[in-house]
Amino acid sequence: MPRSRAERRTHVPVAAAGTDRLETMNQLPDLAELIDASHVVTLPMNVQFRAVRHREALLLEGPAGWGEFSPFLEYGPAEAAAWLRAAIEASWEGYPDPVRTSVPVNATLPAVDPGRVAGILSSYDAAHTIKVKVAEQGQDLAQDVARVAEVRRLFPEAAIRIDANAGWNHDEAMAGLEALAEYRLQYAEQPVDGIDGLARVRQEVARRGLGVLIAADESVRKESDPLAVARAQAADLIVIKAQPLGGVRRALEIVRDAGLPAVVSSALDTSIGLRQGAALAAALPALPYACGLATGSLFSSDITTDRFLAVGGELQLRAITPDPSLLRSHAVSAERRSWWHRRLAECHRELLRKMG
Ligand SMILES: O=C(O)CCC(=O)c1ccccc1C(=O)O
Numbered sequence: 174m175p176r177s178r179a180e181r182r183t184h185v186p187v188a189a190a191g192t193d194r195l196e197t198m199n200q201l202p203d204l205a206e207l208i209d210a211s212h213v214v215t216l217p218m219n220v221q222f223r224a225v226r227h228r229e230a231l232l233l234e235g236p237a238g239w240g241e242f243s244p245f246l247e248y249g250p251a252e253a254a255a256w257l258r259a260a261i262e263a264s265w266e267g268y269p270d271p272v273r274t275s276v277p278v279n280a281t282l283p284a285v286d287p288g289r290v291a292g293i294l295s296s297y298d299a300a301h302t303i304k305v306k307v308a309e310q311g312q313d314l315a316q317d318v319a320r321v322a323e324v325r326r327l328f329p330e331a332a333i334r335i336d337a338n339a340g341w342n343h344d345e346a347m348a349g350l351e352a353l354a355e356y357r358l359q360y361a362e363q364p365v366d367g368i369d370g371l372a373r374v375r376q377e378v379a380r381r382g383l384g385v386l387i388a389a390d391e392s393v394r395k396e397s398d399p400l401a402v403a404r405a406q407a408a409d410l411i412v413i414k415a416q417p418l419g420g421v422r423r424a425l426e427i428v429r430d431a432g433l434p435a436v437v438s439s440a441l442d443t444s445i446g447l448r449q450g451a452a453l454a455a456a457l458p459a460l461p462y463a464c465g466l467a468t469g470s471l472f473s474s475d476i477t478t479d480r481f482l483a484v485g486g487e488l489q490l491r492a493i494t495p496d497p498s499l500l501r502s503h504a505v506s507a508e509r510r511s512w513w514h515r516r517l518a519e520c521h522r523e524l525l526r527k528m529g
């Protein structure tokens with residue numbers, strides 16, 4: 174299996190390639206090395222998602238390949254540090270051995286009007302599984318029902334799942350799941366906020382016999398204890414993301430300890446971050462659901478022309494190497510670069526502190 178090792182280097186890192194690989198993440202590269210290995214880019218999106226139309230990312234070129242550090246802009250260092258750990262794992266350590274060479278993926282549909290559904294879903298090469306965003310701020314249940322109905326009309330055979338990003342309260346969630354059940358949902362991701370809230374919805378779904386599985390996302394990646402959701406029996410499955418959970422190996426441990434089926438998802442990543450997610454999906458002992466790693470299709474360009482996009486609903490595992498000219502043309506302003514370097518420094522300090 175090829176490693177995602179940089180074939181064409183745009184610069185030589187401080188330490189010679191291969192000599193300073195991390196075996197266990199017990200030691201971290203120096204901040205100066207990280208800064209020297211970094212490229213900060215901004216990528217345009219086709220469609221607004223999470224209120225963003227451009228996505229900024231800091232890419233690291235390390236001795237083991239490329240890694241992505243792209244916590245959302247509003248995240249503080251305590252939360253963003255795990256994302257840095259994941260980027261350093263990818264670029265200094267590499268990935269654990271895969272058990273499969275391709276990963277099935279879902280199309281992701283933002284909370285758009287029904288009229289835009291066909292157009293957005295046509296940007297995916299195939300849509301056997303579709304995740305529909307619901308419960309968006311400022312919208313109502315009728316809009317969610319109209320969007321899901323349109324997806325079902327266009328794709329009668331597809332597996333449809335919804336993601337509310339904790340946007341419903343308990344009663345709204347129950348009304349939403351009742352209304353959407355007729356469109357045959359594979360599962361509902363984070364219908365409400367919090368572990369207790371999820372557990373309550375899950376119990377009520379069972380009591381009413383709605384037959385919708387409950388997936389936890391924010392209740393895994395934003396909790397101090399990612400296993401709490403499993404212990405509380407608050408979900409039927411968990412959504413895992415390599416960056417917020419601190420890397421591929423950490424995420425694999427969480428899945429093993431949780432003892433629940435897992436779906437790998439991305440965070441609107443460049444092709445480098447998507448490759449990290451694919452490394453996680455490829456190394457999981459079981460992969461019962463398509464993964465949220467097809468979001469490359471929501472971008473209008475990327476850091477490589479050989480973009481990590483799904484073909485026929487599958488991502489084929491392969492090395493992803495940025496194109497130096499695209500790194501240059503998508504580079505952020507000097508001001509944004511300084512901002513990201515400061516953020517890198519804060520997160521690096523946070524990681525050193527955590528490692529004691
Ligand atoms: O899982 C997917 O289909 C795509 C990724 C996605 O939905 C997402 C992207 C950015 C931030 C949060 C989320 C989320 O799963 O809630």
Ligand SMILES: [Mg+2]
Pocket residue numbers: 336338362363390391412
């Ligand atoms: Mg989610």
